[in-house]
Amino acid sequence: MTARRKRHLLDLDFWVASMRKSLEERAGRRRWRSFIRRVLARVGDGDALPLEHDPSALRCLWRLGLASIGAAAQKEVASLVRRASEASASPPVEVTLLVRCFASGCYGFLDKGVCSDTPECTSCPFALFCRYASARGSPELPPSESFSARLALGALGALGVPELLALIISGGRSEMKAFRTAEKLLSKAASLRSLATWTVKEFESVGGVTHEAALRLRSALDLAVYWAVEPRPPGARFSQARDFVKYYGPRLRDLQAEYFIVALLDNKNRLVGEVVTGGGGLSGATVDPKVVLKRAVRDAAAHVAFLHNHPSGDPTPSPEDLDITARLVQVCALAGVRVIDHVIIGGDAYTSMSESGYI
Numbered sequence: 001m002t003a004r005r006k007r008h009l010l011d012l013d014f015w016v017a018s019m020r021k022s023l024e025e026r027a028g029r030r031r032w033r034s035f036i037r038r039v040l041a042r043v044g045d046g047d048a049l050p051l052e053h054d055p056s057a058l059r060c061l062w063r064l065g066l067a068s069i070g071a072a073a074q075k076e077v078a079s080l081v082r083r084a085s086e087a088s089a090s091p092p093v094e095v096t097l098l099v100r101c102f103a104s105g106c107y108g109f110l111d112k113g114v115c116s117d118t119p120e121c122t123s124c125p126f127a128l129f130c131r132y133a134s135a136r137g138s139p140e141l142p143p144s145e146s147f148s149a150r151l152a153l154g155a156l157g158a159l160g161v162p163e164l165l166a167l168i169i170s171g172g173r174s175e176m177k178a179f180r181t182a183e184k185l186l187s188k189a190a191s192l193r194s195l196a197t198w199t200v201k202e203f204e205s206v207g208g209v210t211h212e213a214a215l216r217l218r219s220a221l222d223l224a225v226y227w228a229v230e231p232r233p234p235g236a237r238f239s240q241a242r243d244f245v246k247y248y249g250p251r252l253r254d255l256q257a258e259y260f261i262v263a264l265l266d267n268k269n270r271l272v273g274e275v276v277t278g279g280g281g282l283s284g285a286t287v288d289p290k291v292v293l294k295r296a297v298r299d300a301a302a303h304v305a306f307l308h309n310h311p312s313g314d315p316t317p318s319p320e321d322l323d324i325t326a327r328l329v330q331v332c333a334l335a336g337v338r339v340i341d342h343v344i345i346g347g348d349a350y351t352s353m354s355e356s357g358y359i
């Protein structure tokens with residue numbers, strides 16, 4: 001029996017009851033029931049939580065063959081909720097809530113759903129009916145269900161993280177083979193954020209990733225960093241440490257070696273240039289006060305700010321950090337350049353030496 005045929009056997013009563021059971025097991029039966037009671041008391045028994053605009057829910061329905069991705073989804077989902085509600089004698093709002101929580105968790109209640117970006121197919125009651133789960137073991141997806149075909153439909157969230165990585169790795173060749181490689185990458189890195197710090201060599205060290213695929217992965221992830229950097233309108237000023245963190249944080253926070261950035265500013269604290277050094281420890285060898293001074297003079301900078309990252313994630317300044325900062329402040333003062341801050345970024349946290357009174 002093919003995966004397509006099996007999907008047609010998914011009974012809506014079984015579907016609703018199994019989602020409920022799964023979520024009760026995940027959240028705890030009493031907790032889940034009291035959650036549902038609270039929601040029902042708030043919204044009544046109407047269909048107050050439409051699924052059509054929830055990309056994760058739509059993706060889960062698509063995986064189960066219960067809805068398509070694209071323009072037809074809206075009608076299909078409305079009718080599906082109505083039929084499932086009748087078949088299971090559950091209010092439509094409970095059906096929609098079950099789908100949402102099953103697909104992506106419930107904000108503030110359940111962190112992660114079963115059928116999320118990284119679906120837990122081995123503990124899913126629908127694995128037998130699911131085109132995604134059956135595709136995992138098959139050599140290739142049918143063309144109409146390929147990752148590229150789904151992406152081309154332009155629906156937000158049509159593909160999850162492993163599927164998007166697979167498209168980048170495959171370079172137009174076997175998507176399912178690339179999908180298995182993408183899963184390997186994600187499980188080795190433990191998260192997308194950690195994968196984003198990998199070098200081309202690290203990508204290549206995983207079986208199935210060619211040099212070309214490693215370059216594509218690195219450039220896609222670098223693009224994401226540029227996208228995440230808050231664009232600064234021309235003439236915008238850096239008036240506090242938080243401004244530096246917003247601009248430089250995405251570039252520095254996940255790096256696995258220490259990097260040091262000198263932001264060269266005019267007398268109104270507008271960026272006029274930048275010096276980036278690093279890849280090693282923070283020492284006189286990587287931050288040469290003479291180089292900083294030379295660039296400050298060349299770019300006619302009146303002020304400078306320093307930023308560097310702590311790969312450990314702890315932004316507390318080390319004695320070495322305090323020492324190099326004091327030397328930089330001294331050297332810059334000789335040339336009339338004012339050091340306005342030295343910001344240390346450790347993961348999502350930071351320390352501003354100016355705000356902490358070190359400068």
Ligand code: SF4
Pocket residue numbers: 060063064114115116119120121122124125126127128130131132133
């Ligand atoms: S088998 Fe996996 S992909 Fe399919 S519905 Fe279940 S969790 Fe989602």
